[in-house]
Amino acid sequence: MESTSSRATATQREQWMVEGQVFRIYELFGSIPRNAQTQLLELQRDNHIEYLTKGLRQLGPSFTVLDANRPWLCYWILHSIALLGDALDDELEDNVIDFLGCCQDVNGGYGGGPGQMPHLATTYAAINSLITLGGDRSLSSINRHNLHTFLLRMKDRNGGFRMHDAGEMDVRACYTAISVASVLNILDYELVKDVGNYILSCQTYEGGIAGEPGSEAHGGYTFCGLATMILIGEVGRLDLHRLVNWVVFRQGVECGLQGRTNKLVDACYSFWQGAVFALLQRVHEINDDKKNHTTSNLFEGEAIKEDSSHLVEYHEIGFNFLEGCAMEEPLFHSMALQQYILLCSQLQEGGFRDKPGKQRDYYHTCYALSGLSVAQYSSSKDFDSPPLHSALFGPYSNLVEPIHPIFNVVLDRYQEAHEFFSGLPH
Amino acid sequence: MDSDEEEQRIPLSQRPEWSDVIPVQQDDGPNPVVPIAYKEDFRETMDYFRAVYISDERSPRSLRLTAEAIHFNPGNYTVWHFRRLILEALNCSLHDELDYIERFAKSNSKNYQIWHHRRWVAEKLGTDAATKELEFTKKILSIDAKHYHAWSHRQWVLQALGGWEGELDYCQQLLEDDIFNNSAWNQRHFVITRSPFLGGLEAMREFEVSYTIKAIRANPENESPWRYLRGLYQHDTEALISSLQIPSLCVEVLSAKNNFIFALSLILDLLCHGFNPSEEMKNAVQVLKNSDSQPSDLSLADTICGILESVDPMRKNYWAWRKQRLAAQGT
Numbered sequence: 001m002e003s004t005s006s007r008a009t010a011t012q013r014e015q016w017m018v019e020g021q022v023f024r025i026y027e028l029f030g031s032i033p034r035n036a037q038t039q040l041l042e043l044q045r046d047n048h049i050e051y052l053t054k055g056l057r058q059l060g061p062s063f064t065v066l067d068a069n070r071p072w073l074c075y076w077i078l079h080s081i082a083l084l085g086d087a088l089d090d091e092l093e094d095n096v097i098d099f100l101g102c103c104q105d106v107n108g109g110y111g112g113g114p115g116q117m118p119h120l121a122t123t124y125a126a127i128n129s130l131i132t133l134g135g136d137r138s139l140s141s142i143n144r145h146n147l148h149t150f151l152l153r154m155k156d157r158n159g160g161f162r163m164h165d166a167g168e169m170d171v172r173a174c175y176t177a178i179s180v181a182s183v184l185n186i187l188d189y190e191l192v193k194d195v196g197n198y199i200l201s202c203q204t205y206e207g208g209i210a211g212e213p214g215s216e217a218h219g220g221y222t223f224c225g226l227a228t229m230i231l232i233g234e235v236g237r238l239d240l241h242r243l244v245n246w247v248v249f250r251q252g253v254e255c256g257l258q259g260r261t262n263k264l265v266d267a268c269y270s271f272w273q274g275a276v277f278a279l280l281q282r283v284h285e286i287n288d289d290k291k292n293h294t295t296s297n298l299f300e301g302e303a304i305k306e307d308s309s310h311l312v313e314y315h316e317i318g319f320n321f322l323e324g325c326a327m328e329e330p331l332f333h334s335m336a337l338q339q340y341i342l343l344c345s346q347l348q349e350g351g352f353r354d355k356p357g358k359q360r361d362y363y364h365t366c367y368a369l370s371g372l373s374v375a376q377y378s379s380s381k382d383f384d385s386p387p388l389h390s391a392l393f394g395p396y397s398n399l400v401e402p403i404h405p406i407f408n409v410v411l412d413r414y415q416e417a418h419e420f421f422s423g424l425p426h
Numbered sequence: 427m428d429s430d431e432e433e434q435r436i437p438l439s440q441r442p443e444w445s446d447v448i449p450v451q452q453d454d455g456p457n458p459v460v461p462i463a464y465k466e467d468f469r470e471t472m473d474y475f476r477a478v479y480i481s482d483e484r485s486p487r488s489l490r491l492t493a494e495a496i497h498f499n500p501g502n503y504t505v506w507h508f509r510r511l512i513l514e515a516l517n518c519s520l521h522d523e524l525d526y527i528e529r530f531a532k533s534n535s536k537n538y539q540i541w542h543h544r545r546w547v548a549e550k551l552g553t554d555a556a557t558k559e560l561e562f563t564k565k566i567l568s569i570d571a572k573h574y575h576a577w578s579h580r581q582w583v584l585q586a587l588g589g590w591e592g593e594l595d596y597c598q599q600l601l602e603d604d605i606f607n608n609s610a611w612n613q614r615h616f617v618i619t620r621s622p623f624l625g626g627l628e629a630m631r632e633f634e635v636s637y638t639i640k641a642i643r644a645n646p647e648n649e650s651p652w653r654y655l656r657g658l659y660q661h662d663t664e665a666l667i668s669s670l671q672i673p674s675l676c677v678e679v680l681s682a683k684n685n686f687i688f689a690l691s692l693i694l695d696l697l698c699h700g701f702n703p704s705e706e707m708k709n710a711v712q713v714l715k716n717s718d719s720q721p722s723d724l725s726l727a728d729t730i731c732g733i734l735e736s737v738d739p740m741r742k743n744y745w746a747w748r749k750q751r752l753a754a755q756g757t
Contacts, residue, residue, distance in 0.1 A: 009607075010607075058461060058463065060463055061468075064462055064468055064498055065499050069501065091457075101455070102453060102454060102455045116504045164507065166507065167503065168541075205660050215577060217612075261650055287754075336740060
């Protein structure tokens with residue numbers, strides 16, 4: 001092994017290049033006059049909304065590669081608009097509901113477009129879109145009974161879920177399935193059984209969670225795994241301290257978040273990793289001292305049992321989660337993250353991008369804004385009182401709507417949905 | 427399809443072999459949202475695909491059609507799924523299918539569907555496919571050494587089809603190319619713990635610790651080997667706090683007074699597990715304190731938290747939380 005004076009590796013070269021671009025932006029920002037700074041600090045609401053609404057109405061031919069992801073496009077756009085505190089006109093809302101209705105499979109679940117096989121990810125996106133719209137017509141359009149059948153069909157014997165018939169299995173599939181089941185009040189023991197075991201097997205030696213057992217710890221899957229464990233009431237089975245120690249080191253000198261150790265910063269991780277922090281802040285098991293659990297990560301007997309005497313109100317977990325607060329201050333640097341999002345990811349002309357040098361897109365717009373929300377509300381004990389001025393990077397007018405960090409929908413839409421589906425039979 | 431082929435493409439409506447099929451239009455409803463301005467050739471291809479999908483025609487022409495549809499949109503999982511049904515029904519050569527995927531993957535590797543398809547084919551071929559699959563993933567990794575799907579696929583191949591013999595060497599080679607490649611470190615952990623040819627983690631630990639310490643010495647700012655080192659003791663804290671090499675390494679790194687955050691962090695964790703620090707270690711830590719900071723009667727763990735709050739400000743809140751928790755742990 002040679003000393004550091006030898007040639008830089010690919011990782012180092014790429015990292016230094018990104019650092020260079022990011023620092024140039026920060027230095028430029030620091031050097032310009034106050035009134036010019038103000039412009040750059042502002043969340044460009046109008047331009048973002050214009051970019052988003054345009055996409056909802058029409059997309060160019062280059063989007064053909066996303067033709068099996070149209071509910072995602074709906075969700076990325078609708079959720080972003082909702083975060084910005086705006087709404088669609090009634091006609092456009094109806095069109096969304098009707099279109100997603102065309103994507104709904106007669107046997108349950110939603111596909112990537114009309115006539116496509118139902119898929120867990122597009123189901124998640126469709127459900128979250130409908131919840132974001134809110135209202136009776138939107139929420140009633142979901143065939144919960146058939147959706148439950150679809151979810152069961154996706155369930156594998158080992159506890160995990162497949163994304164579609166004979167499709168791939170990973171932690172993402174677990175999250176998308178459990179998330180929609182929870183919010184729609186159709187989550188039961190049959191769906192929950194052994195999911196915890198599968199996710200546990202995906203926590204790596206690094207502390208984060210991988211897509212499949214053995215793979216590398218990754219921000220997207222860590223969010224999915226943690227959120228799912230919370231929803232099924234088994235979060236204490238994870239090695240939370242190891243997880244925390246991994247995720248805190250995902251924030252580097254660029255101020256934004258990376259998805260994996262020694263990889264590059266990306267604005268979308270503002271949500272995937274950022275929300276991990278938001279979740280951990282409300283997980284009381286984080287305060288448990290695990291010093292004596294040296295041989296195993298498993299809390300024996302913690303897995304949910306089937307008998308009715310131990311019945312867990314799954315539907316209430318997501319709702320009750322908002323009430324607890326295990327930590328006052330977030331474990332990440334909120335201002336630094338907001339700085340990356342607004343100065344490096346935001347485009348003045350509308351939309352957000354992965355990092356300087358990349359193009360804007362709806363996916364990054366959605367997750368940069370979601371991450372901004374997480375950061376802005378990270379010091380708020382509850383969501384009823386708005387954040388202090390000191391919690392925001394830039395003017396107070398930058399404040400976006402709060403989200404439910406497990407589902408990533410705007411909070412008051414989640415609450416409406418929770419009430420709507422609570423009353424309905426399983 | 428490159429521009430030459432596009433110019434030569436004959437519309438399906440003009441191909442004699444498709445004359446009996448009535449294309450089925452997409453039903454987006456009257457006022458769809460997120461409508462995509464499809465080009466004519468894509469629209470037509472999908473109209474014909476829908477026809478054979480709905481009629482469940484598992485024929486050679488359907489197979490060719492799925493390739494055309496995939497070319498336009500490799501993310502269409504419904505098309506891939508139907509392609510698999512056809513391959514099964516026609517009992518096609520799966521080796522040819524691997525070649526097809528390989529040609530395709532070079533330009534479309536960041537796509538779940540390709541990898542799932544590849545796994546399905548390889549599974550059907552069984553252990554004979556092991557070598558080819560390891561070569562294929564190696565090719566992808568030579569372009570992008572951290573390709574997530576490629577690594578997952580490679581791990582699946584090893585577990586389902588075998589081929590472990592050369593894997594540790596492969597990790598070694600990748601780490602020589604780039605010691606910061608966390609995917610390679612992760613793979614190393616995978617091999618150490620699961621290869622039927624090695625003795626398991628405990629048997630390999632001594633060698634691995636030496637290897638990792640060398641890597642840390644070369645680049646103490648490299649997070650990967652530090653995490654890997656902890657990983658070697660994940661289920662054996664007793665062995666961790668009894669190690670002589672690890673505290674020695676930490677002191678060495680601290681003494682260089684540069685890139686010592688991971689070293690301090692590791693010492694902190696050792697202390698939380700009941701480790702007894704030497705005087706040398708305590709002194710090495712004290713040297714790093716700011717002159718204006720804490721009183722000297724604080725515990726070593728407390729002192730470390732204080733130093734880290736100062737030298738690692740991005741994680742200020744985390745180190746403050748750790749310090750706060752020391753009281754609860756009795757450290």
